[in-house]
Structures are given as structure tokens and as C-alpha cells.
Amino acid sequence: xxxxxxxxxxxxxxxxxxxxxxxxWHQLEQFLAAQLQAQKxxxxxxxxxxxxxxxxxxxxxxVIILGQDPYHGEGQAHGLSFSVTRGxxxxxxxxxxxxxxxxxxxxxxxxxxxxxxxxxxxxxxxxAVLTVEQQQAGSHAGKGWExxxxxxxxxxxxxxxxxxxxxxxxxxxxxxxxxxxxxxxVLSSAHPSPLSAxxxxxxxxxxxxxxxxxxxxxKTAISWSLD
Numbered sequence: 001x002x003x004x005x006x007x008x009x010x011x012x013x014x015x016x017x018x019x020x021x022x023x024x025w026h027q028l029e030q031f032l033a034a035q036l037q038a039q040k041x042x043x044x045x046x047x048x049x050x051x052x053x054x055x056x057x058x059x060x061x062x063v064i065i066l067g068q069d070p071y072h073g074e075g076q077a078h079g080l081s082f083s084v085t086r087g088x089x090x091x092x093x094x095x096x097x098x099x100x101x102x103x104x105x106x107x108x109x110x111x112x113x114x115x116x117x118x119x120x121x122x123x124x125x126x127x128a129v130l131t132v133e134q135q136q137a138g139s140h141a142g143k144g145w146e147x148x149x150x151x152x153x154x155x156x157x158x159x160x161x162x163x164x165x166x167x168x169x170x171x172x173x174x175x176x177x178x179x180x181x182x183x184x185x186v187l188s189s190a191h192p193s194p195l196s197a198x199x200x201x202x203x204x205x206x207x208x209x210x211x212x213x214x215x216x217x218x219k220t221a222i223s224w225s226l227d
Contacts, residue, residue: 004029008050011058012152015159019151028144032131041134043070044077051079052126053152055119061156062122062219063164063210066172069129072137080125082192083115096192096201101224104205110226121222126152128171154178162217164210168192168201185213 005013005020019025035042044051067081071091076084082094090098090113101107119125128149133139153175156163161183167173169191179186187209190200211221 004032004046004049007047007054009054009057012050012053015058015155016148016151019148022147024144024147028148031140031143035133042131042140043072043074043134044079044131048077048079049130052081052119052124055080055116056122056124058156060122061124061160061163062214063166063222064124064126064153064156065166066153066168066175067125067127068169068171069127069138069141070132072132072135072139074134077132078114079130080115080119081127082113083125084113086112086114088113092194093192093197096194096197099197100192100202100204101207103202104207105224107225112226115226117226118222118224121220123222124156128175150175150178157184160184162214162219164213166206166210169196185210 005016008016032042065081070077070079071084076088076091078085082091082097084091084094094113098109102109115123115125126149129138129140129143129145130149131140131145153165157179162185164185164187165176165179167176167186167188172191173188176186176188187204187206189204189206190196192201207222207224214221
């Protein structure tokens with residue numbers, strides 16, 4: 001994965017250019033190169049590693065939904081947190097997200113799990129870790145991606161206002177320390193995983209609350225329905 005940053009959308013490249021000279025970034029690139037050299041299969045495809053940033057430019061961001069790391073099954077991950085490519089079976093967490101959308105906004109349960117249309121409306125679907133080895137959940141944690149995505153969250157918090165951050169579960173909530181809650185809306189709850197969804201995710205009304213906040217801050221609401 002040579003010069004990953006060359007694949008980054010221009011507005012994000014400008015915002016994050018200072019990161020590419022950091023020691024952690026060089027170590028991350030070396031780690032990924034070694035993984036490929038060892039013929040490890042990495043998800044998502046190299047062209048989709050920055051799909052979240054490339055689909056939602058810096059100034060277009062209105063809502064941030066933080067995930068953990070990409071799906072590690074074949075054909076699932078395409079660079080957007082919680083999202084899967086069309087034709088893939090819905091993962092359990094995404095099923096619960098759709099249940100809450102139905103409960104909150106009475107939207108029909110979609111037949112596919114591709115959230116690209118959310119990204120194109122300003123929903124940054126950002127995983128904390130942007131790559132993973134096939135069938136090895138969490139295998140690229142602690143390699144530098146967390147510092148990079150910390151920088152994304154901090155930059156949005158510091159330089160923008162009136163954004164909605166959805167932090168589902170303890171892992172995502174760790175990034176809450178980077179967010180200025182005086183000028184942004186932070187919505188926290190349990191994770192949509194079947195292990196925790198009934199402890200506060202289902203019924204959290206985050207989708208309607210996000211739109212209410214956006215409208216109150218003179219921004220266009222998100223159309224959460226999927227075709």
C-alpha cells in the first residue's frame with residue numbers, strides 16, 4: 001500500500017497533511033507493506049481504505065458515526081463503518097441499527113446494508129482502525145490507525161461547529177475526550193451489537209435527535225432511508 005495518503009480526497013489531505021510526517025504513520029505504512037509482502041489478505045481493498053473520507057469531504061461532514069475496525073469477511077468491508085456492500089448478508093449490528101431506525105423514524109427495514117447514501121449526505125462513517133486481516137478481527141489495532149482517526153475527530157471538533165457525534169459503545173466513547181461538547185452534539189449509548197443493543201442502543205432515538213440538532217443549527221437533515 002504505497003503512499004496511502006495519495007488516495008485521500010483533497011480537502012482531507014490538506015487537513016491531515018501534518019500526520020503523514022509523524023513517526024506512527026511511517027510505522028503504519030511499513031506494517032501494511034510487510035503484511036502484503038507476507039501475502040496476507042487485507043480488508044477493505046486498498047482503493048476503499050479511505051472511502052469514508054473520500055465520500056464525505058471535510059466541509060461536508062455533518063454527522064460522525066464511529067465504528068471500531070472493518071468487517072473481516074470476504075466482500076463485506078468497503079471503508080464505511082457498519083456498512084457492507086450490496087448483496088452481502090446484514091451483519092447483526094447493522095440489523096439492530098435498522099431496527100432502531102424503524103423504531104425511531106418508522107422507516108422500512110432495508111434489504112441491503114450499503115450506507116453509501118448516508119456518506120454522500122454528510123455522514124462520516126469512520127472506523128477507528130481502517131484495515132484488518134482476513135478473518136482476524138482487531139488484527140490491525142495498535143498499529144497507528146487510532147492516532148490517525150484521533151486526529152480526524154480532533155480536527156473536526158476544533159475547527160467545525162454544530163456537528164453530531166454518535167458514540168456507540170465504550171470503544172467509540174473513548175474518542176469523546178477529543179470532542180468539545182460545548183459546540184457539538186454528542187450522542188452516546190450502548191453498542192448496536194446483539195450483546196449490548198438491549199442495554200440502551202435500541203430506543204436511543206439518535207437518528208431523530210441528530211436531525212433535530214442539525215435543523216436547529218441551520219443544516220439540512222439527513223435522509224436516513226435507504227433505497
